[in-house]
Amino acid sequence: MTASRVDLRMAPRILLGLLGLAVVAWMANKASQDGRLFWVVTLNGITLAALFFVVAAGFTLIFGLMRVVNMAHGSLYLLAGYIAFTLQGNWYGVSSNLLSSTPATVTSWIVPLVVATIAIGLGGVLMQQVFLRWNQGQDLRQALITIAISVILADQMVAHFGGIAEAIQPPAAWPQSVSLLGVHYGYFRLVIVVGAAVAIGALLFLAIKRTRFGMIIRAGVDDRSMVSALGVNIQLVFAGAFLIGALLAGLAGVLGGTMLAVQPGNDSAFLLDSLIVVIIGGMGSLGGAAIGSLALGLVSSYANVYLAFGTTDLTNYSILVTFILVVAMLAVRPLGLFGRPA
């Protein structure tokens, strides 16, 4: 390997480093001009990242253990939102129309959340047992199967729930906003969603590092056949992992349905977000999912506001920044930050 060749290999990294520095300088400049706006945009990014993390944690967990890329993950997310929304309306008379609706209480938010999450968890296990269990190891075929399921689910959801954007109502007793470092910010987004994400991250971390189930999962990620040779019922572990992954998709669906909206197209949007998060963080890594979510949430949030130079407003092009983020990551680390070869 000659010296010039080494230099060429370093070139993308140096370029990226310079680009990163320029971006940081630009952001610092913007922050010094309007600190409040910068803080709000940052909070937007963090709350989005929290939601992305809950979705992507389930996605990456299923992949890490079973090598199944669950392309129906976004559909599970959206279906949970629709189930919770329908239950809130049918059981408690809460609807998106605030004029005719009874105000939501803590019960009429929590019960649909729990029921929808459990229903999606069980649905996910059913999907795994019926369609994926018998072709273990054929990862491409499993991806195609889950794509087929997502196509059917997307169409059926349009048929049953219509094409209008709905929203799950948070309990009216909760405050509208909280004050943090001088700005008022949405209580639900900041306290509930971020709290849920942190709690789930901590629980998953402890479960994976400290419990026997987590030990088996970590061993299974490294060597499935060895684990099953040691007498562990690996099929049960797979079903358990799929259950947790689907539960997380369901929980995220209700959180997202309350924080943003429940509407057709959310399934592909959150599938894309999960994909980007795990491409950045590395498939199968919980820490990677956390960092990937933060990167995606912050970058898309900043790009939506700060991609304006003087009078040229480029915020319409903000999706390209996400693209550049993915490209930059793949150029430096093809398997993501914490990814390992399958």
Add this chain to the structure above:
Amino acid sequence: MSTAPSAIAGPGPTRRGIRLPQWVALGVLALFLVGAPSFVDSFTLSQILTKALWLGIAAASLIFLSSYGGMISLGQTGIYAVAGFTMANLVHAAGGKNLGWDPVAGTAAGIAVATLFGVLCGAIASRSYGIYFLMITLAISVIVFYFFAQVTTLSGYGGIRSVTPPALIGNPVANPLPLYYAAVVASVLVYGGIRYLARTPFGLALQGIRDDPARMQALGFNVALHRTLAFGVGAFIASIAGILSVWYTTQVSPGGINLAQTINILIIAVVGGLYRLEGAWIGAAVFATIDNYSRVWMPNVGDWLGPSRFETVIGVIFLVIVLASPGGLVGIWESLWDRRTRRLAPILAPGIPAMEVVDDAVDHTAAV
């Protein structure tokens, strides 16, 4: 196929040259394609045949990458969208930039831009394999969709309409015949071009990389470069489909390149057969037929099924094909044909079976 695709998986049918039944089939197909306008009404010609041909080209770009390169790409829709939108912005149209270029120049520019974009995407994705490659290319397609959905200066509000095709094509709504023949010619060129490319040193190296990237790297081939260039070739083919699709509908809109369309192209390829080039057009013909007639004949079954539930129907067909036959319809046909020929083999072809011809990709049905 998670890291390195497994090597050849046992003997497939022998295919040295073209046998008599295949000549007959080719002749019938050629007669059908040339003569179709005289015995098919113009609605069917346009809605099924022309549509199947351009969808087939899009699926062929996917099948080219998967059967010869071992890369299942979901990025083809994003790439053909770039071709379509570039062309639509350059020529006379309602909405978009409306720069008023000559349609032929606009077409050439559209294909060139999309191919370059494809090479760039290939460079990004070329170091990834299997399921990672699938995810990265899916992300590319969805990002292209969001780009055109957000940037209304390039996509009009709700799409670019009345895109001017070249004078040779004329108005496809008034007279679908020229566009039909253009699609036939393009399909034949794409099919022949891919079969030719597979026999060139580049194509052979590509198939070597499909089977064992590490070994090809050790032999001194630049694996990433080969995969990048192959992706560029796939992008070129996809961009032809993109141009035809714009001429076909006379408009292009973000709604036509969303995730559903990305998956439709995948469905066409898988239903036809992910590892046989012919499968592209077979899958597209099945898709266009169901697309058209299910909207008329499908009975209402509660909210579950009905004339507007086309996606459910095609999704179920896709699911059944993936579960039952990884080789798609062509795979089913070939396994039936194999069973027949194996029984008749001593009668039909006495002697030693010929060596496998290199461009034969059928063996990789085992890899899915």
